[in-house]
Amino acid sequence: MPEVFETAEWFENLREYGFEDPPMTVWMAASNAESAPGVALGLMPVAGQRTGLASLSNYYASLYGPVGDCRDLPPATWRALAQRVRAHAQGAIVVLQPLDEQGAFAQGMARGLREAGYWVDRFFCFGNWYLRLNGQTYEHYYEQRPSALRHSIERGRRRLDRRGGWSLSIHTGAGEGLAEAIAAFEVVYGQSWKQAEPCPQFMPNLMRLAAAQGWLRLGLLSVDGAPVAAQLWLVYGGKANIYKLAYVQGQERFSPGSVLTAAMMRHVIDTDRVQEVDYLTGDDAYKQDWMGARRERIGLIAFDPLTASGLLAAARHFGARAVKRLSA
Known part of the structure; x- marks a missing residue:
């Protein structure tokens, strides 16, 4: 289903008015020769870090994805998109959120990042109540x-x-x-x-x-x-x-x-x-009364192990995960 949060107009308004300081944006495009024009991915530098790319999203965005229909993109196109991200000067770390856990973008991008050589992990963002009519x-x-x-x-x-x-x-x-x-x-x-x-x-x-x-x-x-x-x-x-x-x-x-x-x-x-009503961000108890089902929005974080910054960040991330599991 098309998403308002994945339109060029949404991203333009978000970048212009949705940040205290409008970020520098990076657009990565990929297309399938059989289904042009493909998709475009809006990214920005990770705030407060010397390296890293993040999704063009913040607290105003209840969902993130590319501009364009990505449902039928083949694995090679996802891999090519991830390779473009990795080739960027700040592509050692990639953080994408919030994503539809079952959507084509989350699944295709995770696979593409892994095939491009990244170490990839996922994390919970928030619960999402919705209603199919x-x-x-x-x-x-x-x-x-x-x-x-x-x-x-x-x-x-x-x-x-x-x-x-x-x-x-x-x-x-x-x-x-x-x-x-x-x-x-x-x-x-x-x-x-x-x-x-x-x-x-x-x-x-x-x-x-x-x-x-x-x-x-x-x-x-x-x-x-x-x-x-x-x-x-x-x-x-x-x-x-x-x-x-x-x-x-x-x-x-x-x-x-x-x-x-x-x-x-x-x-x-x-x-x-x-066809659907979506209560967007959060697990507030009252939303269950109005909606019919719950799903989760997730994030992807990826590390390039062939860069010093990517390897160090991966060691910290996966090390912290291991300590948390052991202490649970």
């Missing part, structure tokens, strides 16, 4: 949710109805009202329990990009015209990615987050007709 409607989906979640949503709506003056809106494009919706999202985020964004321009620019690309699902719940809950979802390739959620502290009696999530779910299931 298999054609079901929102009503069918909702009936299967735990009773405690359904009661929370319905209780919140009743309290909002008694309070009066509340509204829901979902913005999907770059038309009139987008600027106000983005401003409302930032107001909610600033009054929520969440820490301020380390890169304050990233989210507004991501929302504008998503609107221009057709990815945007920006939900707002307001009371008396004041936003009290906001959510940014990204819809791409038949998949709804639940990217950022927040509600104003002190409004918990209305369950604004759950009420808004239910409305967003209805929209992506019945209107967008997505």
Whole structure:
């Protein structure tokens, strides 16, 4: 399934606005003569080290992979891509994360790195809750949710109805009202329990990009015209990615987050007709109530043993792993 986090537009926005200091980027390309144009891999120097290449990703990226469809690339193409990485001046150490454990990129790249001469290991990044819809409607989906979640949503709506003056809106494009919706999202985020964004321009620019690309699902719940809950979802390739959620502290009696999530779910299931909903990063307990299954996102770390820095880093890494196993 195509991923929004593997598009050229995502990477451009991430590099420009998602780092306190935009990193120098390195793009490695490889193609199969029978399936051009192949794929392009976005990399950057490993932060704080004299050598090493890392995936062009950080805390804003819930998944990493190449630009381009890599599902049918043959082993020779993966090996050629890994050889290009190894030939780079900083290619002694390679760190790629977070990856789809079962995806073509994680499996093909790991094999290519090994065949190119790297010593390769994998590590756990985080748990990922998701839902495969298999054609079901929102009503069918909702009936299967735990009773405690359904009661929370319905209780919140009743309290909002008694309070009066509340509204829901979902913005999907770059038309009139987008600027106000983005401003409302930032107001909610600033009054929520969440820490301020380390890169304050990233989210507004991501929302504008998503609107221009057709990815945007920006939900707002307001009371008396004041936003009290906001959510940014990204819809791409038949998949709804639940990217950022927040509600104003002190409004918990209305369950604004759950009420808004239910409305967003209805929209992506019945209107967008997505095949999958993904809660992205983290094993938070509440995500299990909304989703249907869990998988893991992993990372790959690779060392070139024919370089001094690669060999030393490998000795430290695998030595630490051995000590941990012995002391367990």
